[in-house]
Amino acid sequence: MKRAILIILFFLFVFSGVEAEKIKFKPITKKELNVDKCDFYPEAKAVILTKVGEIDFQMDKSRLFYRYSEGVRIKVLDDDKKDVANVKIMLYSPENNLSGPREKVSYLSGFTYNLENGNIVKTKLEKSNIFSNRLNEHWVEMSFVLPNVKKGSVVEYSFMKESSYFTNLESWIFQADIPTCHNELTYTIPEYFFFQTRMLGNMHEVERKESWVSDLIGNETLRSRRTKLIVKDLPPVEDEPFVSNPCDLPLRMEFQLVNIDIPGRVIQQIAGSYAQLNKKLLENEYFGKAANRGNFPKELSEKVAGMGDLEKADYLFEWMKSTVAWNRKYGFMQSKTWRECLRDKEGGVADINLALTSLFRTHGLEADPLILSTRGNGTVHPTYPSFEDFDYVVSVVRIGDELYYADATARVPFGLLPPRCLNGDGWLVSASGGNMMPLKGHGGNVCAVYSTFQVKDGKIEVEIQAQDKEYAALAVSERYLKEGKEKFEDQLRDRYTEWSFSDFKYDADRDQVNQRFKLERPCGDADVLYIQPFLYGLASEPLFKRDNRSAIVDFPFHSRETISVTILVPEGYEPEPLPEGLAFLLSSKGALFTFQALEGLGRITLTVSFVMKKLMYTPREYPELKTFFDEYAKLAKTMIVLKKKQG
Amino acid sequence: MRFAVSVLWLLCVSLSAIAQKEYEGLNEYVISDVMHFTILNTKESRLERKYKVMILNDFAKDLNKITLHYDKFTKVVSLKVTITGQDGKVIRRYSLKDCRDMVVDYASFSSDSRVKYLDVVHGRYPYILDVEYRIDDKGSLFYPVWSPMGDEKQGIKSSTFIVSDPQNVGFRYRNGNVEEPRKEAEGNGFRYTWDVRDVKSVTMEPFNGNKEDVLPVVYLAPVNFEIGGYKGSMESWEKYGMWAYMLCTGKDDLRPEQVAEIKKECDALPSDRDKVRAVYRYVQKNTRYVSVQLGIGGWQPFAASHVHQNKFGDCKALSFYTCALLRAVGIPAFYTLIRAGSDMDEIPKDFPTSRFNHVIVTVPLERDTIWLECTSQFSPMGYMGTFTSDRYGLLVGEDGGHLIRTRRYGENDNVQKTKVDVRLFASGDAEMDFCRDYSGLEIENDGFVHLLNKSEDEKRKWIQDHSGFGNLELKDYRFMPLSGDEVPRTGYEIKGQLRGFATMSMGRLFLTPCRFSNIAYIKLTGKERFSPIMVRYPYIQEDTVRVTIPEGYREEGGIAPLSLETPFGDYRLAVRVQGEEIFITRRFCLKKGTYPRTDYDKFKDFITKVQLADRSRMVLVKNE
16 A cells, blocks of 8 residues: 655755656557567567656646656457457545545547558547546546457557655556567656666566756756666566465566755655664654553463463463454554554554564563565565565564564464465564564474374274474364364365275364374275375375476475374285385475385384475476475375285 | 343343354354335335344354445445444444445446445454444345345344335245245335244355255345336336337447448358358457446447447447347347356246346347357357356347247267377386367366467466376477357367376386376265255266386286266266277266255265276286
C-alpha cells in the first residue's frame, strides 16, 4: 500500500509551465503492420513493438507532483492474444480525501491500426470504451478496451498519470509477459532532488544516455538531469515453480527519493540509509514508542516471576497468542493501541508484535522489533531502504547468545516464524543502531520416520512412527486441526489401499508431532517376498520436472530428514544381496542425502538421511539440483527381496 | 436483577452442556437465523436477515465474513454487528461504515457488481456474533435462494425463512428437502414460513449431485417482475424468454454493408453446416471476449452493429452478434441462456427462474442442432465442453422462451487412447514412444485444449509438468491440431527417455507398466456417504503398452489380469508375454449416472480395485 509521506515544501520554485507533453509516436508504417513474427522470439503471439515512458516533475500552485507518461504499441500476431488491447491502469486514490491526495489520469488516447486492402485503417478509442472503477477504499482502476482488434492489428495507447507521491515514483517495467522489441524510459529530475535508482529483475543489456537540461525561471536557471534508458529485444518473463517473489522477476527500474538539497537551505532527508530509518522508526509514535507501551496484567508478571528467561519468553508469547487474534492485516506501523487490541481481542501484525516486544521488555527480556517483507512482496534493498518495501514486523528476543524470532499472529511455537515471513533479510530496529538479519535459518523441515516390518502367520505387518518437528510439525498440525481427526485419518488410510490400516495415533506437543499406525497385508507362503520398505516419508515423484530454469530456486527453509526401516527376516527366508549404499553431495555442499542398507542378527536395516542447508540455487546450479532430487526420488522405489532358503 | 442474573447463569450452563456434544468438530454453530424477505410490489423488495452464531475457533470462515452484494439495483441499507463474549458482555459493535467496499467481479473487465465486506475477528473463543442487515432491491429479476446450510463444520440449531407478500403481489417457490411452509394472512396477502432445526453440518463429497437432492433449500421466484424499466413475467419459460427477447429488441441492426461482408464469406458455400462454420470462424477471427457488466447491460446485449464495429463484447453481445450474422446469411439461429460451469446445479425444468449466467447460440439444422460458444477464439464449431453441455438452456425466440437440452457427450464420445512402446534397459532406464489421442470432453484433460494455442516453450513445460511418468528426458514431441466439430479430436506424441522407469534393486527390475493412464486422481475419502453419487461426465481410457524387456531377463512376478463389470463402469486389464515382449491392454470406462448413497461402498470398491490394478507391479529377474 502506498503511504503518503507528505512533505511540505517551504520554498517555491516553479517549473516551466509546459503544456502536458504527450507521448508522440512516429506515424505507423506498413512495415509495422506487416510484421508477422517476433524475430528474436518466434513463437510469440503478440509483441510490444515500442514502449516509451517519460517521468518528469511539475509544480502547480503550491503542489509538487510528477507526471508519468506511458506510450505502448503492440502487434497482435495471433487471435489468442487479442486481449493485449484490454488495458488497466491502477490509480492510488484514497476514498477519504484526508488520507492523501489522489492520483489521476490527465490524458489518455488509443488507436487500433489495421491493414485493409493495402490501406492503413485507423480506429480511435471512444470514450464509451473507457471505464473507471473503484476497487476498494484505496485503489481505483481505470480500464479501456481498444476497438477493432484482429490478428495482424497494431494497437497503440498512451496515457499520462499525475501523482503527488513523488518520494516513490512508479517503477518502470521493462519486461512483460510478451516479448518487447524496444523499450525506452526518459526521466528528468531537477538537480535539487537526489533519487536512488536501481535496476532490478532479470538481467539484460541496457543502454544509458545522460544529459542536462535547463529551464529559465525568472533570472534563475533550474537544471535537471535527464536520463534515457533503452532496452532492446527483451524476451518475456517466464512462469516457473519455486519462485517466492514473482514480482522480483521482470526487468524494471525503481526510484527512491533520498533527499532534497536546495542551495541555501537545509538538506531535507527523505529516505536514506538504514541507520536513518532505524533512528526514525525508534522515535516514531506508532513504532518505536509503541514497542515500549502497554499495560499488562499483574497476574502475568506474578506468574512469570520465578521463571528462567526462555521459559518466560515462551510463556509470554503463548499468552499473547491466546489473548489477541490476528485480523489478517499486514503492516509494520501500529494501527490501534494495545488497549483497543485487548478490548477487541484482535489486532494487525504490527499491533500484536509491537505489543509483544513491549511485553517482553516489560518483563526484563531483551527484545527488539524486526521489519521485513513477506514472501511474494519482493525482497528489500540491502542499502537503501524504502518504506514501501516492508509489510510486516516480528519480535526478536535475545536470550544468552541465542536469538529467538517470535510472531504472535501465527500458529507457530516460540522461535519459529511462519513460512510467509521467510523471505531474504529483515531489519532489526534497535537502540544500538540496528542491523540486517537473515530471516531464514531458524527452524527447518525436520522429521524422523521409523518403520518395522515383520512377517508373521502369512502376513506382513508394518509399524510406522513419524516424528515431525519445526516446519514439518507445523504443516502436519495445521492440517490436522483444520480437517479434524477423522478426516485426517481417512486421508492417511487412503494412501494405503493395499493394506489394512489400524491403530492410528496422533499426539502433539508444542515441539513435536507424533504419528503412529499399523499396516498389514497377507503374503501367504510365497517363495519370494517383495517388500517396498519406504511406505512413508519419501516422495517418489521428482521435485523438479522441467529440464531448464531461468529464475533462482528459492526454498523457504532447510531440511533434516531421516528415515529408518527395520525388516525382521522371517524364519526360513534369506535376503538377496542388499542394494549398495549411496551418497550424493551437491558440489556446493548445500545438500546431501545418503542411503545405507545393512544386514545382521536376522534383520535388515535401511537408513536414508537428507540434509539441505543451502536454500537458494542459481539457474546454473539447476541441472545438478534436478539430478539430486531425481536420484533422491528413486530411493522411494527401493525394493527388498527375501527368498525362501533352499532345501 | 436477581432474575436477570439467574437467566444468564442458566444460559451459560446450557451452552457449556451443549458444548460437549453438539459443537464437537464444528467451527460455527448457528443458534438462530431468520431471513425475512418482503415483496413490496412487482418491482421492489426488501431482505432483512438476523442471525446469531457461535464462532468456535479460527477455522470459522462463513458467517463471520459478512459479504453483502449490491449493484445498481440493490442497496445495502443497514448492518449491525455485535460481538458478545462468553460472559454475556458485549465486546464490540460494527455498522455499515466499518465495511470495506470492494469490486467482486474480477473476471469482468468492468462491472458495477460490488460488496460491502466485513471480516469479523475476535480472539477469544467461543464468542457470539449477532448480525442484522437489510438490503433493498429496486429490481425483481432475482429473488433470494434460501439455503440455510453454509460451510462445512457449521451446525444449525434453528434457521427460518419468511416471505411476506402483504400486497398479494404473488410469487413462486420450490422446496428441496424442507417441509411445506406455514401460510398465514398478512396485510392484504400472506406470509409463508419455512423452518429447519437441529441440522448436522454438511460434508463436501466427490461426485456430488445437485444441492437440492440432499440439502434443505428453497428457490424463490417472482411471477411478474421489473428491472431497469423492463417488465416481464416468469410464470412460464415462454414468458421469461419473451422478456429476454424484448431486451434484444432493436439490437439486430447490422448495416447493409456489414451484411454484405458476411454474405460474401458464405454465399459460395454448399451447405448450411458450412455456412455456420464460416460464420463461427469469422466471429472467432474478428472479435474478442471482454466482459462489461453495467446496470441493465448485465442482461442486455450490445447492438450487433456495435460489436461489428468495435470487434469485442461479452457472451451476450457476441452471441447476439453471431445470431444476427447467421440470420443475415439465411440461417435461423437463437440466442440461448444457459447456466455454464462444469459443476453447476441443474436448472429445474418445472420452475422458471433467472439462474442463468451465460449465453450461447443454438442453430437448429435439418439433421442436428449445433450450439456455438462465441466467447472462445479457438473452440471447434459446436463444441460445448463441460462448460455448457448436457443441461437445460433457454432458447429465446420471437414467440418467447423454450427450454432445450444441450448436447450430451456419452462415454463413447469422450475417449482417451494411449499407445506406448517402451524399450527397457537393464539399468532400469527406458526409451519410450508415446502417443495419445483425445476425443470429446477428454480434450480438456489437464487443460490440454488450452495448450494448443500456446508457445512451444509452454507446451514443452506442460509435458514435463503433467506427464506423470516419472523422470522424463524429452527428445521430441508433436501436438496434433484440433479436428472435428462437435466431438473434437486432438492429441500428442512424445519420444523420450524415462530414467528409472524400472527400479533396479537386489538383482531385479521392478516396474509398474500401467502408469501411463490411471485414475489416481479420483479420491474417495471417508466411509460414510451423505449424498447420492452423480457421475456427470462419462469417459473411456484405452491403453496399449508394449514393453520390450532387456535381454537375459525373465518375468518372475507378473501382473494378474482383471475384468470388472459394474453398473458404474467397467475395467479390463490383460497381459500377454511373448518372448521378450510384454503386451498390456487396459480399458477403463466410467459411465454417466446417478446412484443412491447406499451404493457408495460398491462404487468405492470398483474404483479402488481399478486403482490397485493400475499400480500392479511386474518383477523381472536375470536368468541364472
